[in-house]
Amino acid sequence: MITTKAVALNNTLPVLNNVLLKAEDNKLHFTGTNLEVAITCYIDAKVDSPGEITLPAKLLTGYVNYLRDETIEMELSDLEMQIKTNDSKTRIKGLAVAEFPPIPIVEKDGGFKVLVKDLKRAIGQVSFSAALNTTRPILTGVLWLIKDNQLKMASTDSYRLSEKKIAVTDVSGEVNCVVPCKTLLEWGAILDIADESGQVEVIVSKNQIHLSVVGIQMTSRLIEGQFPNYEQIIPKSSLTQVEMEVGALSLALKRINIFAKENNNKVVLNLVGEQMKLTTASTQYGDGEITLPIKKQGEDSEVALNSQYLLDVLANMGGDKIQLETGEKTAPIVIKPNQDPDYLHIIMPLKI
DSSP states (O other): OGGGGGOOSSOSSGGGGEEEEEEETTEEEEEEEOSSEEEEEEEEOOOSSOEEEEEEHHHHHHHHHTOOSSOOEEEEETTEEEEEOSSOEEEEEOBOGGGSOOOOOOOOSEEEEEEHHHHHHHHHHHGGGSOSSSSSGGGGEEEEEEETTEEEEEEEOSSEEEEEEEEOEEEEEOOEEEEEHHHHHHHHHHHTTSOTTSEEEEEEOSSEEEEEETTEEEEEEOOOSOOOOGGGGSOSOOSEEEEEEHHHHHHHHHHHHHHHGGGTTEEEEEEETTEEEEEEEEETTEEEEEEEEOEEEEOOEEEEEEHHHHHHHHHHSOSSEEEEEEOSTTSOEEEEETTOTTEEEEEOOBOO
16 A cells, blocks of 8 residues: 555554545545654545555555455444455544644645656665764755756765756746655655656645645655755866766676775776776685776776765666766766766766
């Protein structure tokens, strides 16, 4: 069930372990919330009389997963839901709807519409760069900034950064906010089942965001604070530009990472002529060296990177070829997919 994505089980408040079911106007609505995020969706149903109840999310999901693809009959009596199939009758006990927290209405300060396929891809391209720890909460989110009918999404954990730009329509008001990465990952999973040619409608207020696609809505709190002015660290020029195959580089990194893991994932990239040599320092298990063909412009170069960071961007950015750009020794390394000029990723280098 989609709504259970917003339910954090084992809450101290028992009703938050439940999903709200509401039948009206020939639709059965489902709502789940953890007070930070709320998800609502509906299915068509024949409603003889309206009613509502909250039922345990885990139990309901487990039961529904074992139902056959057939019409079921649901009947509400006090705080019990009776579910009938052709060969079974089940009663599930619930809690009063009055205990379920109200879902906030987002007062619109700004908004826009974006294609499902564009937003789904963008979420995958930027979410992995957000910070996982909460020492700086602002870095656990993704910047959303609208300018000139274009949505800029950016994330960083201070060691790497992803930026993606996508076209939007029906822009109104101001959109400049930081969306929790966890919210975006849940929304991305929802978009996996949505029609790629459809649109997502986005409404933003001072402290909340509301996303909706046909039949499904999500409301989430925003992260308060100022997102870092990251644009000043994006290199404006480079000394070396390398083009190479994503698949070949990914495979080489996975092989050499067996040893690099014992040295904080440090891998040295030596760019000389038409070759890239990847090496890692000797560990108790050994060391590795792999040479790959490249197309290079500019100077020969040598840079050390966190191999896992490089693997992450290769797995998420899309495309068959990348452009890798290096500059001075302390300058960030810029990575761009050849087929997507609206995406870039930077990784801070390690000491050699």
